[in-house]
Each structure stands twice: as C-alpha cells, then as structure tokens.
Amino acid sequence: MQEKVERLVAWLQAKVKETGVKGLIVGVSGGIDSAVVVNLIKRAVPDHSLGVILPCKSNPEDMEHAQIVIDQAGIDSMTVDLTETHQTLFSTIQTQLNNKDELHQDQQQLADANLRARLRMSTLYTLAANYQYLVVGTDNAAEWYTGYFTKYGDGGVDIVPLVHQTKGEVKEMAKYLGVPDEIIYKQPSAGLWEGQTDENEMGTSYEMIDRYLKGESIPDQDKEIIERMHRTSQHKREIASSPDKF
Template sequence: MVNTEIARRLQINEKLTAEVLTAFIREEVEKAGFQKVVFGLSGGIDSALVAYLAVRALGSERCHAVMMPYTTSNPKSLSDAQAVVDDLGLQALVVPISAPVDAFFAAMDERLGVPATPLRRGNRMARERMSTLFDLSAHFSALVLGTSNKTELLLGYGTQFGDLASALNPIGDLYKSQVRQLSRYLGVPQSILEKPPSADLWQDQTDEKELGFTYEFADEVLYQLVDLRCSVDDLIRQGYDAATLQAIVRRVERNQYKRKPPIIAKLSSRTVGVDFRYLRDWGQ
C-alpha cells in the first residue's frame, strides 16, 4: 500500500537540505583539523549523492573518490561511478579488491574445510573497501565520509566496520526516498537515479530482493514507527501487513548494536563513553 500523506511528509526542502548538509561537511571536516575528504564511489545513488555534497562543500580539489571493484562487480557500476567523477572533476583512484579478498578466502577455506558463504564474502569485501579508505585517509590526510542512509542504518542493512564505518556521515538522516529526491535536485546522472539499489557484492544482487520489501515501503513504515512514534498496532489498523511490519521491527531491534560504539565494561569513576564524554573536536 502507498500512504500518500506519509509520502508527502517524507518530501524535503531540497535547497535547504543541500545547504545544511554542505555546511555540515565543511564545518565538521575543518573543526577536526582536516581540509580534505575521501569516500568510496560505488556507482550507486548514495555514494553519488555524497560526492555531489562533498564537492559543493569543499570543492573538487579537496575530495578524493575511490572506486573499488571486485571480480563479480557489474561493469556498469564502474562506468556510472566514472560518470560522477567526470561530471564533478573529482580526483579519483580505482583500487580493485579482488586479490586481497580472494587471497584471504583461499587460505581460510582451506583451514576451515568449507567454502565461505556469500554473506562472509560480502562482509569481507565491505571491510576490505573500508580498510582501503582508511589507509588512503592517512595518505591524503583526509576524513572518511560515510554513504549509508537512514533506511539502511535502521534496518541494519550494512556491514559493521565495513560500509557502516566512517568519520562523518552526511546522509545518515535521509531516508532512501529522500536520497533520491536530493540526488535529482543536485544533478546526479540519470543512469544512477534509475538503477535498482545494490551493494554489488555478487551477481544479480539487489537490496530489495534481499530485504524482501521495497525501500519505498520501508521508508513509509520506518518514518511512522521512528519519526512519528506510531505503534505496530497503529499501522496494522491502517491496513499494513502484520508479518511484514514485524519483520521490519525485528530488523531495527536486533541491529541496534551496529548503530552503537563498542560497549565498555565500567570499573572506574570515569569511563570512556559513559561519564567521560566530550564533543568530537574537544582539545582541537
């Protein structure tokens, strides 16, 4: 079902949102003592939007895009990422991750006696990509920008210390439908706007096929559950399928650990993250 009122309320003021997010990037990067950013550019809409925001905030000369294909990656992903690089005049690197990922599993499969599952391989790819970004972060003296949207963060649809890791995330409070809206406004290439969302971890993989529901549906439900604080019973009374609602709620609840920093056992009077807490730019 499509709730037209909720769809209307999910609409954003594109101009204001773009201004807020570009100011966020500029101010947070410079407050932390940096001048540059680095980010993965997958050919998907989320990383493309981050690229357009980063260039608006800092200029193309201060933004480093990294494309990290694997053997099974769709060639269209690389060409779409290149279209963003060309449009924005980005400084870009192509760093294939096939060799390190395959070397790891060649050794690990032999030790464990079983081949790695697609989940393990996908997680390794995501972490290899983020490891590459943080290495280049040190090389370029640049902060790593995250590219996970609010829908993905709530559903836990991402890899801990992989694509969910970053120093700053400018789009983490935008639902997927809002990412699409802002991307159109900022001029993200049409080929990216129209393609099915995919982490591109294996052939024919799409986000919505894995999740079992569309992002449009997830946004509609999550906005009501999270932002409007509606209950599941409220949504059932509106006509939403109870089983699908419960599946979404379970994902949000069981993936809370991915949205939190590591838990530290408290022993002293002042514990990091508990009662020793300061702003991220404290001491700068």
Template sequence: MEAGKVSKKIDEWIKDKVALAEAKGVVFGLSGGLDSATIALLCKNAFSDNTLALIMPCGSRKEDTEEAVSFAKKFDINYRLIELDESYNKLVGEFKKTQLKESLDHNRKRLALANIKPRLRMTTLYYFANLFDYLVVGTSNKSEWMIGYFTKYGDGGADIVPLGNLLKTEVRELAVYLGVSQEIIDKPPSAGLWEEQTDEEEIGITYNELDACLSGQKSIEKVDLMIKRSEHKRALPDMPDFK
C-alpha cells in the first residue's frame, strides 16, 4: 500500500461526500486511539477550518481523555470535551427501575450496558452535525466492519466511513505516514467499554490473524462465522418484499 496515494484519495473522497450532501464540514469522535487519530488527520487535511473533534469520555480512562486532548492541541484540531458519565449513569439508573426478574447472563448484561456508551456518543455527534451542518465521520476500519466489531447505531452510526476499506494493519501504515505518534500506534486497541478491555481479547484473535483471514491468506472458521452473524449490522434495516 502506498500510504501517500491512499491519504490523498481519502482526502478527496471526504471532500466529494461532503459536497454531495451540500454540507459544510465534518465531525467525529476522538478517543486517543489509532483509528480516531488517523481519521482526525485525514479530516483536518480535507477541511482545515471545518473539522470538529468531539472527545466524549464515558467511564473512560483519564489517560485516554488526556491523550485525546493533547493530540487535538498538537495538530491544531478544533475540539470539544463533553463528559457523558452523568448521562450514562442517569440512563442506567432508569433502566434498573424496571427490576427485571429474569436471570441474565453476566457477559450479556455487561455488553448491553457497555453498548449504551457508543450510542450516547453517536447521539452527541449528530447533535453537533445538525448544529453546524456537518457530516458524521465514522472511525471503523475494514477489520472491525467485516466481523461486526462495532455497536449498531453506536460507533457504526455515521454518514461516511473513510477507513472502511482499509484493514487494521493498513491503517497503521497510513497513521505512520500522517504523523501519528508511535505511542498511539503501539497502544493496545480498545473500545474502552469496560476496565482493561482490549479489542483482541474480546474478538479472540489478533488483528494480524484477522487481517490475514480477510485478505485471503488464511482461513479461520470463527472469522467466517463472525462475518455471517454480523451481516445485519452492515445493512439497512431489512423489510419484506411483499404486501
């Protein structure tokens, strides 16, 4: 992959999509991780004056928030810091009032609660998108997208997904070209859904193994199953073809 050419193509693609929508700029979530840092610089290149990064901690590590703020300042990216902990806690408190009596699986309950966070962030992104007539830019890459490793109507809720045809390993190459620090590139990928959560541990394989499968270099049954099960997450809501 020639990172320079890819960067230029994505910059032009972002501009074209914004122009097609007759919008004025772009807004995205900045977490301090590899993908969002890469998106931040691509958006900044495409729209130097009309790019907005939202840093939205919600049960997040203090270090991640600080790194996101530091990154935005370093590259002179317009940003807003919006704390979502209070909103999250209020919503969870309301849910607990339902007093469900069913015996719920711990992991399923933990995931249901964790998915509230990216959905709150999506709501926040679209508020600012509506406010400024911007498009919401998603930060998912092809590796995550293909196996459904994103929250439906959460971080999967976006107008455009510039990294959607780049594997995680390719995003790393692009990040190096754009000037993302090695510290961010080497940081263990995490959606920050709960304490000490990492992407690779949750997925069950490394990104290198996953990318090898998606590029046809090897086959792992688990990956094929994840692609099949998550098909609904990559499509518009299904509806019957009869009346």
C-alpha cells in the first residue's frame, strides 16, 4: 500500500508539472473516496492543495464528516454553501416547466440531485481558475465502470487518480492514510436525497462490483445489473458523441 500511495502521489505531482498549474483542488463530501483524495493531494502538493466543502441541502452529518477529513489531513479548506443558489435555480426552472404544463414530477428527484452535482462542479472550476489548480475527481473503479456518477457533475473533473482502485482497495488505502473510522465504515451514499444509499440505488453491492471487476464469479442477477449499468453509461466515459467525418 505504501508503494501504491507513493505512485499515486508521484502521478499527481507529474500532472501538476505537466499542465503547468500551481496545485490541486477537490470537493470534500464526507465520504471515503474524497477523504482518500484529500490525503493524496495534500501529500502531492502540501502548500497548494485545497479541499472544498459544498453543502447543498446536505445531511449535517456529511458536513461534519467532511470537516473531520479536512482536520485529519491538515489541508487548506473553504466552505461554499450552494443551498440558496440551488433553490433559486431549480425553482425557476420548475416554474417555467409548470407554465408550459411540462413538469414531470417523477423526474424531479433525479433532476434535483444532478443539478446539485453540477453546481458543485461549476463552483470547483471557478475556484480552480482563481488558484490555477486542477480539479481532482474522486470516482473509484466501481463507480467509473458502472457510470455511477453525474455526467458533468462529479464526473466533470480534470484527473481521476482512483479510477483503477476498487472500492475495497480504496478502503484499504484510507486505513493506511489514517482516515478516521467513522468515514471508512459509513454506508456509502452520494447524499442525493434523504435515506439515499449507493447500493440501494444501484441494486447491487460494491463487493459484487469489485468481484466482477476482478473476474470472479458472482450471481447472475448482479452480473446483469453491472453489465447493464456499464452499457447504458458508456456515454459518460466519452467526450460528446459526434458523427463520422464525411
């Protein structure tokens, strides 16, 4: 694990040098993946790394955990509360849809959640432009393969250091880096709505996805879910689709 961490830190340092930026920035959610990234970028560029807490109708416990991570890593930080901004924009959009009698209530929960993710992305890039930093993503191998991220939201980043690490490997890395237990062992959740958990939303578990990615045998039901998620989310892992040149 020490070797893996050192290689990731060296890769982050190389990306800073290669792109000519001054440092690295990451959104801190209070979850294990962002906690690991916080620790990695702090090691890579100790004096030019920034963790940003971005509450947006968020669970207070997640914000507390985010602050715990900031304190544990000793990284510079700031908080930008997006709750009012989100409410203003989302209600304005809903009003226009209502005026056209085209508001689909069954789609509003997901639209709401995705807008939050995209507001966070926009905020991180605004800060990154100010500091001349790269925006660092937190997606692990399981999330990347299944497309369990918001396109141009938490998937809208410059670099993704954990993209080849399974959820289990991220957990082991978190232990090595000294991430507090309450972060490591909490139920994975994107905090999209009250009671939301990653595994309930996906219909399978990170353990099953990790086993699938390692080529191990898993139940057919889980395999079908994982392969369907990968197939339908392919567009998220590519730049905007275009026709062949003619």
